[in-house]
Amino acid sequence: MGMAAAESQFHVLAVDDNIIDRKLIEKLLKTSSYQVTTVDSGSKALEFLGLHEDDQSSSDSPSISTNKHHQELEVNLIITDYCMPGMTGYDLLKKIKESSSLRNIPVVIMSSENVPSRISRCLEEGAEEFFLKPVRPADLNRLKPHMMKAVSKDQKQEKHEEEEEEEIQSQKHQQQQQQHHQQQSSPRPSGNSKRKAMEENLSPDRTRPRYSDIAAVV
Amino acid sequence: MLESLFSTPKICQFKATSSFVTPHTPLSLNRQGTTGMEVGQMQRRLVEFTKSLFMEGFLDGQFLQLQQLQDESNPDFVVEVVSLFFQDSEKLLNDLTLALEQQNVDFKRVDAHVHQLKGSSSSIGAQRVKNACVVFRNFCEEQNLEGCMRCLQQVKQEFYLVKNKFETLFTLEQQLVAAGGSIPTMEITSF
Numbered sequence: 001m002g003m004a005a006a007e008s009q010f011h012v013l014a015v016d017d018n019i020i021d022r023k024l025i026e027k028l029l030k031t032s033s034y035q036v037t038t039v040d041s042g043s044k045a046l047e048f049l050g051l052h053e054d055d056q057s058s059s060d061s062p063s064i065s066t067n068k069h070h071q072e073l074e075v076n077l078i079i080t081d082y083c084m085p086g087m088t089g090y091d092l093l094k095k096i097k098e099s100s101s102l103r104n105i106p107v108v109i110m111s112s113e114n115v116p117s118r119i120s121r122c123l124e125e126g127a128e129e130f131f132l133k134p135v136r137p138a139d140l141n142r143l144k145p146h147m148m149k150a151v152s153k154d155q156k157q158e159k160h161e162e163e164e165e166e167e168i169q170s171q172k173h174q175q176q177q178q179q180h181h182q183q184q185s186s187p188r189p190s191g192n193s194k195r196k197a198m199e200e201n202l203s204p205d206r207t208r209p210r211y212s213d214i215a216a217v218v
Numbered sequence: 219m220l221e222s223l224f225s226t227p228k229i230c231q232f233k234a235t236s237s238f239v240t241p242h243t244p245l246s247l248n249r250q251g252t253t254g255m256e257v258g259q260m261q262r263r264l265v266e267f268t269k270s271l272f273m274e275g276f277l278d279g280q281f282l283q284l285q286q287l288q289d290e291s292n293p294d295f296v297v298e299v300v301s302l303f304f305q306d307s308e309k310l311l312n313d314l315t316l317a318l319e320q321q322n323v324d325f326k327r328v329d330a331h332v333h334q335l336k337g338s339s340s341s342i343g344a345q346r347v348k349n350a351c352v353v354f355r356n357f358c359e360e361q362n363l364e365g366c367m368r369c370l371q372q373v374k375q376e377f378y379l380v381k382n383k384f385e386t387l388f389t390l391e392q393q394l395v396a397a398g399g400s401i402p403t404m405e406i407t408s409f
Contacts, residue, residue, distance in 0.1 A: 018341075019306055019338075020338040021338070021341055023298075024284075024287075027292070027295060085330065137286075
């Protein structure tokens with residue numbers, strides 16, 4: 001399914017209503033060797049994602065022979081501005097997370113305004129990162145882990161589905177035997193990564209740029 | 219708090235490195251027929267001018283970031299982005315002028331335009347324009363028409379000033395390159 005994707009570049013969809021910011025993020029992403037598509041609104045983003053929403057849902061089959069076309073369109077990460085007219089970045093994030101075919105795509109939010117409640121709200125809704133604008137090349141280094149995680153998640157999905165089925169069966173068996181003595185709550189691994197992301201984003205190093213840090217090297 | 223937005227920046231130390239002018243051949247002619255000394259002078263003029271833009275607060279560190287993004291694959295990147303900024307901003311300024319001339323001023327709409335301009339100017343490092351936008355937004359929030367109109371004048375003034383500065387900068391760079399020189403990169407060593 002995603003096997004040929006190892007050779008091709010990651011594809012990032014960038015959403016921003018500001019033309020200068022679009023040009024900038026495009027350059028930043030290309031400099032980091034990502035394939036880039038830019039759109040100027042949340043609705044255009046959904047349209048772009050929706051174009052191959054059908055393709056993605058039909059690609060559950062292990063055969064890769066027909067995937068060449070929509071593999072080029074496959075989006076590995078969405079980076080979106082927060083403040084946009086009509087559909088905000090937050091609205092877009094929600095829509096993506098509500099979609100069964102799109103919710104596994106990592107989403108990053110950008111904003112020129114440092115509003116802690118805004119940041120927490122986005123992270124709670126499932127955004128992986130929150131970047132303050134203007135975005136720096138160093139910020140982009142934080143993108144790759146999320147894209148890698150999503151790729152390996154897809155590849156392991158089929159394997160794990162089988163293993164989970166087996167586990168559920170054996171757990172049921174165990175519980176039946178132990179009856180009322182143990183009350184267990186199942187762990188939620190996804191919560192940990194969100195907390196970590198929140199801590200990372202509220203850490204002081206991502207505040208206003210300090211000029212002593214800027215150096216241009218010939 | 220508003221005063222601090224317009225305070226003059228602290229004295230900053232600059233260092234410019236150049237790879238073209240070599241001390242041992244100051245009078246040899248290069249292909250373009252200009253002497254090493256002339257190119258050196260042009261480089262110095264460019265460096266001094268660029269320094270002044272930072273000293274006077276026209277530009278901030280984000281502009282250096284922009285320059286760093288430029289490479290062989292996209293050698294006109296900075297000029298392209300700044301030109302885009304000129305075009306986009308002029309349109310925004312026109313829209314703002316119209317919006318403030320309306321019978322019933324829609325301050326939310328005005329604020330939306332200023333927000334755009336603030337974003338763009340911030341992204342290219344046009345610090346004084348950005349700061350003027352910050353003040354402007356405060357007046358939008360207060361729905362203070364007179365304040366807004368004063369701010370629009372201020373923003374326009376800052377915009378045309380920085381536009382002029384950029385044009386001079388690009389001309390100096392062009393002339394230097396045409397003379398066979400290379401553009402020194404700027405480094406802010408302390409602020």
